[in-house]
Amino acid sequence: MITEIGFDADDTLWHCENHFFETQARLEAILEHHAPREEVEAKLHDTELANVRLFGYGIKGFTLSMIETAVQISRGKITGDEVHEILMMGKAMLDAPVELMPNVRTVLASLQDKYRLSLITKGDVLDQTNKIDKSGLGDFFDRIEVVQQKEVDNYRDVLTRHGIDAEHFLMIGNSIPSDVLPVLELGGWGVHVPYRHTAVFERHVDDPPHERFRRLESLSELPALLTKIEQEGAADR
């Protein structure tokens, strides 16, 4: 029996990575006279990966990594105006309205009486909190957790603090490494809903070969999946 559902936020409840994708394209355009776009993209990804330990996830770290990339790619020739433009691009991302995925409110409303709902997101606390406010979805959730990482220990900590048994817990999100694998390892259910862009940190090639792993095309399919899992569980008993 599943009693508790954990929702990832970015690229699961609302669009997020598209902003990174579009901003990266603008950075590549700014730096076009210094290096080809592919080189800028590769350098930015390497810089982001190297910096995440110090900056954490999120737009502020991404903005600093864009500036570092611009300085290195241009061999220090990037102008103050161009650095300013990159900063403004980062600020625009932080200030962007939250665009919900289709049917999010309907799905959450249909589940909230039957299950306890958690929002579990990683990243910059201020940015994540602002997005939750802007989304207007906060009231659907019994618990909201902004964590620094989404690894096994982080999920174990959340489940322990709230007295949730992993086998009654289902997590849904767009990232196999962050939303699915750690929860499967703890004995819960992991549901993957792919998004059209995947962050450099979240790439994963193979599906986990696990009986509690599921994939959905969209969040709208979650209520039907829960019904199916319950029916299968009842048939097994």
Ligand SMILES: [Mg+2]
């Ligand atoms: Mg996500």
